[in-house]
C-alpha cells in the first residue's frame with residue numbers, strides 16, 4: 001500500500017557542496033600544496049563553480065530546492081594572516097545574492113577542511129593561536145560577506161577532520177599522534193566557541209551551527225569489549241564536540257554517512273565508495289540529538305553512485321527514516337543532499353560521483369541525473385510517497 005508522508009511546514013530542501021571541491025583555481029591552501037607534493041590528487045579547475053555558480057544555482061532552483069549549502073574559502077578571503085581580500089569578499093557576496101534571488105536559503109560554511117597555507121604552515125589547529133585566528137576570520141566574514149544570511153556553519157566535520165589528519169595520516173597534515181589529535185580536537189572546540197561569541201556580537205540574530213559528522217555506534221551481543229567500545233565512541237566522536245559547544249550553537253547540522261554495529265555484520269548494498277547503505281542509521285543518530293533541544297538540519301547525506309542506480313531509493317529511504325525521527329520528536333527542519341553535483345572527492349579525486357548533477361570534468365558540461373527528479377518531486381510537494 002502507498003503512504004504519503006508529509007514534512008513540517010517551511011521544511012528546507014536542497015543540496016550542499018564545499019568551496020575547494022567545486023570552485024576550482026584554489027592554489028594557496030594545504031590540499032593544493034599536498035597535491036603539488038603528489039600526496040593527494042590535484043583539484044585544478046574542479047567544477048569551475050567559481051565562474052559558473054549562476055548556472056548551477058539556476059539548476060538547483062529548477063530542481064525544486066529552496067535552500068543551498070556552500071562554503072567560503074578561507075585561503076581566498078585571507079591569503080595572508082590579517083590581510084583580507086576585498087575582491088574575494090565581493091565575489092562571495094555576489095554568490096550569496098545569487099542564491100537569495102533564486103529563493104535558495106543560504107547555509108554558509110566558514111571552514112570545510114581546507115586551510116590557508118600561512119595557517120597550516122604555522123601548525124594549523126595544533127597551534128593555540130588557531131583559536132584567535134579562526135575568530136578573526138569569522139569576524140571578517142560576518143562583517144563583510146554574510147550580510148543578512150540567517151544560517152552559518154562554523155566548522156564542517158570536526159571529528160572526521162581530526163581523525164583523518166592526525167590519526168589516520170590520510171589527509172593533510174598526514175600525522176599520527178594521539179596527543180596532537182586530542183589537542184586539535186580541543187582547539188576546534190575552543191575555536192568554534194570563540195568564533196561564535198564574536199559573530200553574535202556583530203549579528204546577534206544569526207543562527208550558528210556546526211556540520212557534525214555523527215556515526216551510529218551500537219554494540220550487539222554480550223561481548224563487554226564491544227559494549228564499552230561503542231559507548232566510548234558514542235561519547236567521544238558523536239557528543240563531545242556538541243556537549244562542549246552547546247552553549248554556542250543555535251542549531252545542529254548533521255552529516256550522516258556511517259554506522260558501526262560492533263558484534264554484528266549486516267549484508268547491505270554498498271555505494272561506489274564501498275560504504276554500506278543503512279538508512280535506519282540516520283533515524284538512530286537523529287534520536288541521539290533530542291537531548292540538546294536544538295533544531296536539526298541535515299547538512300549532508302548522500303552517496304557515490306556513478307550509474308545513478310541507487311541514489312533515488314537512497315534518498316527516499318533516508319527521508320522515510322528522517323520522517324520517523326520527526327514523528328518521534330526530533331526537530332528536523334531541513335535536508336541538504338550531498339551533493340548538488342559531482343566534485344573533488346578528496347583523496348579519490350574526481351572518480352567518485354556524489355552528484356544529483358553529473359559533471360563532465362573535461363568539457364564542464366552538466367547533466368541532471370534521474371534521481372534529481374525523484375528528489376525534485378519530494379522537494380516540491382514537501383511529501384514523500386512510500387510503499388508499506
Ligand code: BGC
Pocket residue numbers: 018021156157160255300338344345346354
Ligand atoms: C564531507 C564532504 C565529502 C563527503 C563524502 C563529508 O565527509 O563533508 O566534503 O565530500 O563527506 O565523502
